[in-house]
Each structure stands twice: as structure tokens, then as C-alpha cells.
Amino acid sequence: MSMEFNSPLVSIVVPIYNTEEYLEECLNSIRNQTYKEIEVVLVNDGSNDDSAIICEKFLNDPRFKMVYQENSGVAKARRLGLHNSKGELICFVDSDDKLVEQFIEKLVKSMLETGSDIAQCGMFFWEESTGAIRYAGKSFPKLITPKQFALQLFNLPGGGFWSDRRIFS
Numbered sequence: 001m002s003m004e005f006n007s008p009l010v011s012i013v014v015p016i017y018n019t020e021e022y023l024e025e026c027l028n029s030i031r032n033q034t035y036k037e038i039e040v041v042l043v044n045d046g047s048n049d050d051s052a053i054i055c056e057k058f059l060n061d062p063r064f065k066m067v068y069q070e071n072s073g074v075a076k077a078r079r080l081g082l083h084n085s086k087g088e089l090i091c092f093v094d095s096d097d098k099l100v101e102q103f104i105e106k107l108v109k110s111m112l113e114t115g116s117d118i119a120q121c122g123m124f125f126w127e128e129s130t131g132a133i134r135y136a137g138k139s140f141p142k143l144i145t146p147k148q149f150a151l152q153l154f155n156l157p158g159g160g161f162w163s164d165r166r167i168f169s
Contacts, residue, residue, distance in 0.1 A: 006112065007037040010104055011087030014095050015077030016055065017045040022096035023054045029098045031061060035105035040064045041081040046071030051095070 012030055016023065030040055040063055042055045058064045067084050069077060078092055089108065093099065107119040 007035075008088040008108065009086060010035065010038045010089045010091055010108060011082075011085030012038055012040045012091045012093055012104070013043065013078055013081030013085060014040065014093050015043045015045055015074045015081065016047055016051050016095045017071065017074070017077070018047050018049045018051060019095040020047075020049045020051050020054055022098075023051055024057070025098055026093065026095050027055070027058050027064075029101075030093065031058065031064075032101055033099065033104045034102050035108055038063055038104060039085060039087055041085050042066040043077040043081040043084075044068045045073070045077040 014026070014030070019026075027040075027042075030038070040058070040061075042058070042064065044052050044055065044066060046069065052066075055064075055066050059066060065084070067080055069080055074094075081092075082090060089111070091104065091107070103121075107121065110116065111119045
């Protein structure tokens with residue numbers, strides 16, 4: 001990342017429930033981000049598989065920490081992660097996601113260059129049974145009004161919630 005920009009701390013919140021099959025790859029993709037000013041809040045949502053054991057491998061990295069709750073669902077897990085984070089920017093990552101190495105860097109840079117409070121990007125979906133990969137999202141930046149954003153946010157699964165910090169996903 002260019003030195004002309006501030007380097008705000010980005011809190012990456014990862015709700016975890018029984019995703020041992022994908023979790024290590026997800027956490028490695030977070031650990032290997034080119035943007036280094038991150039904290040990673042792992043929220044164990046009552047997993048009963050080996051997810052917690054996998055998470056413990058990452059706790060030797062001081063950027064990673066883990067919090068626990070009884071199984072209460074992804075919305076409460078994200079909220080707990082948010083309450084245990086310190087970053088100026090917040091990023092929610094599902095525990096079966098894999099990030100490209102420049103994911104955080106590009107979103108932060110975009111926010112700083114445009115003065116935006118929110119950055120959003122498309123994603124690739126991998127169909128495990130067929131191996132097919134498809135892209136979901138726009139190939140160009142789109143500016144929207146706060147009202148348009150609120151309507152989009154509340155139409156997302158889980159309905160979203162507000163915070164005093166900026167969020168990207």
C-alpha cells in the first residue's frame with residue numbers, strides 16, 4: 001500500500017460454526033493479506049467440530065484473537081465480534097470464504113481515495129460438486145446515496161445493523 005495513505009486498523013470478524021473443512025484455508029487467506037494493519041476476531045459460535053482446534057493454530061499471530069458464545073447464529077456472532085473489535089474499519093468474512101491477497105488493501109485504498117464510508121465488491125462462487133466458478137457482482141464502481149445503501153443493507157440476509165464504524169464487505 002502506498003505510504004501516502006493512512007493505514008487504519010481493519011477489524012476482520014469471522015463467525016465460525018462447524019466449518020472445519022474450509023476454515024484453515026479461510027484463515028490463511030486472511031493472515032496472508034498484503035494489508036497488514038488488521039486484527040482478526042474469530043467468533044466461535046458453539047462449534048462442535050474441530051473448528052476451535054483449527055483456530056488455535058492462528059492465535060500465535062498477535063493479530064488474531066478468539067471469543068466464544070453458545071450457538072446463537074451468525075447475526076449474534078457478528079455482533080459479538082464487532083463488540084470485541086478495535087478497528088476503525090470493519091470487515092465481515094464468512095468462515096468458508098477465501099480472500100485474494102489484496103482484498104483488504106484494495107478496499108481500504110478505494111475508501112481512502114474516494115472518502116467513502118463503505119466499500120463493496122463482487123465475489124466468485126465455486127460450485128464444489130462441479131468445479132464451476134462464476135462471478136457475482138458489478139465490474140465497475142457504483143456510487144449510491146445513503147438511502148439507497150440503507151435499502152440494500154436491509155434487504156440482505158440477516159438485515160444488517162448500524163455501527164459508528166465504517167463497514168466493507
